[in-house]
Amino acid sequence: MRFSSLFLLNTGICLTTALAAAAGGKEPHYPVATLAPALRENAHAVIRTEEETLLVKSAGRTVRTVRRATTVLDEAGANWATQLVYYDQLSSVSYLRGTVYDAEGQAVRQLRASDVKDYGLSDGFSLATDARGRVADLRQPSYPYTVSFEYEVVSDNSLFYTTWQPQSDEQLAVEQASFRVLTPASLPLRFQERHLPKGVAVAHSQQGDLQVYQWELTALPAQEEEPYGPPLSEMVPAVATAPTTFEVQGHRGSLTSWQDLGLWNYELNTGRDVLPEAVQARVAALVKDAPDERTRIRRVYDMLQSSTRYVSVQLGLGGWQTIPATNVSNTGYGDCKALSNYCMALLKAAGVQSYCALVRADEPDIRTDFPSNQFNHVVLCVPLTKAAKRDTVWLECTSQNTALGYMGSFTGNRHALLLTPGGGQIVCTPRYGAAENRRERRADVYLDAQGSATAMLHTRRTGLEQDQFSQLLHGLDPAQQKKRIAESLPLSNFSISKFALTDDAKAAIPTINETLGLTLPQFGTPSGRRVFVVPNLLSRLPAVSAPVGERQTDIWLASAFSHADTVRIHVPAGFQTESIPAPVKLTTAFGTYSTQMQTLPDGTLQYVRSLHMPRTRFPRTEYPAYVEFRRKINAADKAQLVLVKTES
């Protein structure tokens, strides 16, 4: 899938009036003095006016125009004085114009055609992409100033309509913004209003043959995301729009339901899953002694992972239509669509039915209540038909390392659109909770009389806890892995004496084991006759800072995990324990925590810590309680034991 479509912004209107008046230098435009103080507060920039228009010319063509004037208040808002207008094989930029006004509102510079640059927008990972951008830079040496940009994009790809969210960044205020959609009555607009202020609603009217939908927003003060809070898109007004009928390069589809969108995608790729006979025969031989469905899937997935790799080519309709399975079998590479389609074809040859599924990977989940193209990735879904109880195997076909059935933080815990002959169907990808996302650590620490120590740690990580370690293991050589681990250790002074990462292929859920040997010159702090030791070697959870001012948003604790630590401290001869930390047990709705320390019969000190955090949400009023919970954990994590030299 292609990611580019998310850039599309639009609107339009003519510029002549603005420029003519500006040239006269009489009538000021957007003088900073008229800006309400409430909008300047905590803002780097203020959108003075934004007019965005989407004109639907036909099912296959749209024209988007944007006219936006932004006052830049300081350097941190200066990116608002630059403009990138995205285009590709299916769209073109009609014009890009710009003017700069000083604080008093007098025009000081016009953007000239020669000042507009044109760049290929290589995403850094694609072998080929048609994404391009027109770029203008109107940044000024002193603040404040106002920049206005106007541009128009004509698109022959109506699969994506605009999602209008004028307050698109933190610390950006909006004085006035409007959004209009003009569309023939035969192509009615679908839209979803989100977080609109009281009193703001769609104004519906008729203009000639066109239906007009219009929204207007005024005086939106700057917003900021809060720690453990929702993303900006959950706090600010927006209107999402989508077509009822669309057409891309002769492929027409309707979009009134998930079923419609799924059907269009399914049919676009129909007939592209044919394999050469030799490959079909190879698959048949591969699974001929495997009657079990899951074994067949595993063998096919192993074949896929060992014989293909991910190479992205996104050109025109190729952003949505897969290259045929035959090509993948010839070259051994493809993008997410192509590899999923190829794997589907291999499974078919093995007698297993599977379906491609669209997801939005690595970003917040789709809005299931507004059918529209919100996807950027494809995975493969294999329902088990012969299993005793209903079960599904999910396959990430672009990775050569991901374990069978694992979706991880990239595609797990979200919705997907299953593409079936009967159309699209919204389903859930696997969910990973605190029980799956585990980290278990066992450490033996050998302390000497000066406070130095050596330690041997064995850590087992599963589920989402292992994701980045799996990437380290499969992506970097051992020396580089060790460097990365060293950089991430929360210790001030140490050397690594031993290090190894291995994956446990037999585990039911992806598992990475880590062996770590450490030399710790200052594990214990000597002071006179005493040595102070914090037994919690590596698992300290930082406290959460109390909010500056009142908490505005709810608490989203999105990542579920559980940690279990056992640390055994081997005390040197000639020392005895003067004090050990008191046990702590915290049971709250946010999670549970406990620590306990005891002396084992052989004199070894054993510290046991457990932390369990589910995926939850709380109203903002609970924030002080959450801060207190984290403060108590932090205090307990830093508790120290005191050893004292016995008289000799």
Added chain:
Amino acid sequence: MQLRVLRGVLALAVLSGTGLTAYGQADPIKFGKPDPQDFEAKNFVADSAAEAVILCDFGRSRFEMMENDFKVVYDRVLRIKILKKSGYDWATLKVPLYKKDKQEEKLVNLRGYTYNMVNGQLTKDKLESSAVFSEQRSTNTSVRKFTLPNVRVGSVIEVAYTVNSDFLFNFQDWQFQHSIPVRWSEYRAGIPEYFDYKMLMQGYEALTVQERTENTGQFTIRFAGGFTGESSWSGGSGRQAASSETVTARVTNYRWAMQNVPAFNDEPFMTTSDDYVSRIDFELAGVQWPNEAYRSVAATWEKINTSLLDDETFGAQLKRGGFLKEKVAAIMAQHTDLGARVAAVHQLVRQSIKHNGQNRFYATSTLRHAYDQHTGNAADVNLLLIALLRDAGLEANPVLLSTRDNGAVNQNLPLLSKFNYVVAHVMLPDKQEMLVDATEELLPCGTLPTRCLSGQGRLIMPKAEDSRWIDLQPNQRYVEYRKVDLKLDEHGALTGNVHQEHGGYEAQHQRERLRTQGEKKYMEELAKGHDNWSLGKYAFHQQDDLQKPLSLDYEFATTGNDAAATTLYLNPIREFAGSKNPFIHEDRRFPVNFGAGMEETTMLTITLPAGYVTEELPKQAIVELPDNGGRFMYSVTNLNGAVQVISRMNLRKPVYSAEEYASLREFYTRMLAKHGEQIVVKKKS
């Protein structure tokens, strides 16, 4: 600096050079003939850590006549063994191509194969043209990208291609070292006597082969027939029938090779990997045509000086500041002190042109244009600065330099292409010198941006013989100072007042953060670094007075235990001085380049609760680096009812050699150990 010189001569005769590739040495690789040994696992045991290995990288550059003009023809054959799935990216290759006006680089004769050993049989998959893509990055640059088919763990991939280039000034450079190990890397260059190239070798690996042989090359001059005009070459003129003639020229054949080159990896505190990786670069110094005098192109620093002063987008612009003469006159009237006058001109330029982030030493077009646009590259900004300083009666001249990320300049090789930046040099009447740059909003006049701290720059003077090297030593350090007053209570809770100052480059860094984040976020970030802190009142001072440090006063409090304790353990210095050794890795191959020195001072006083006394105090310590390279001083003093802790650290040198790395790491280790020691406070019994 175009090829006008060459074209004038070449119009006289059409050369077809086929005799320039005479090498005595056998090629280290034959395209299309994989070595069976490369498919045996035992030959890669030593590379178990690597994702892929470059088996052979073989490049050749030579001169040929094509389309009535000289071209540099560059052939490359590259063979790579893929050892891990993470090495698949090595099967996708990119060839950047440049064009300017009518001159261009062209990729031709691209071929590629993937070899796999399948059940003891060697299979061969061809690179298809459908897997080759071209991407136009900008007007002058494009990239040819292609990927090889059927790549697996164990595959050997092989590509060969030729680049024909019109750019004789930029002879193809060669990089021996990459981020994966290289078994054999070889580059050959056959250069006829007409061309004189400067060659610049760098890196930390030694050459295995370095040969230079001379022979004679056979040149065939083809006359297409028709009217060829005056020709000093053939001695003839007027109408001619199609014919050819062979002449002999001396050719120097160079051969450089490295064997078993280790993988190159970035380390922290480096300028740019380009400064450390093993490579050889070329620059055309002169041309020598038959029966003509040697024409130097960039042979001396004096020549560079002169050509820059004559250049329309450099020297010529220094005389074009007149459009601001009223503003300059006002500054001159207001400031008779020359130092103040420099500062005023600096201020004017900084507020007139915003640096667009591009580092260049040629102006975009005219200074007037940049001024009208209010935006420009480093040359637009600093050439205007020099022009206006001169108009204001000061002796100001340009200093060419290469920024840290652009790589080092070799003073023995006068290569203009190694520079990418220009600043102003001012000589005050008392012979005091200043380096001035107006691209940074938050640096005071007279301080270079850290990106310019790259050793030495070249002063460009009105008289070429006066040009010289200028030290780019920083006149600022990273300075941090803190004064902390703490009150301890019986529960172990602390309340504190902190006064901190950020000076020198640290001031710029913190002002930038403050500007980006705003005061509220800045303080939230500050609190985030400390567990269990609640912040009270805060105030920033001297935000806009760039000559002074940025200062901040704030209050904070921590909560204590529920019950009063008879013994309290403290190590408060940890909260204020850094707590992680920046030198995590045990060894280092390259110098540690900070750019500027640093100094950190914390003075902390803890007032004890009534009835409590200190029981244990850390001992005083002094740690020094060899050669006066740095010093850490730590002391704890028992005052009446209070404890004073003083920690001072300074690193005097901007650059430490790789040999000094171990002592630098140890220095931090000892300092952090000292900061970790606790103060024990006890209730009087």
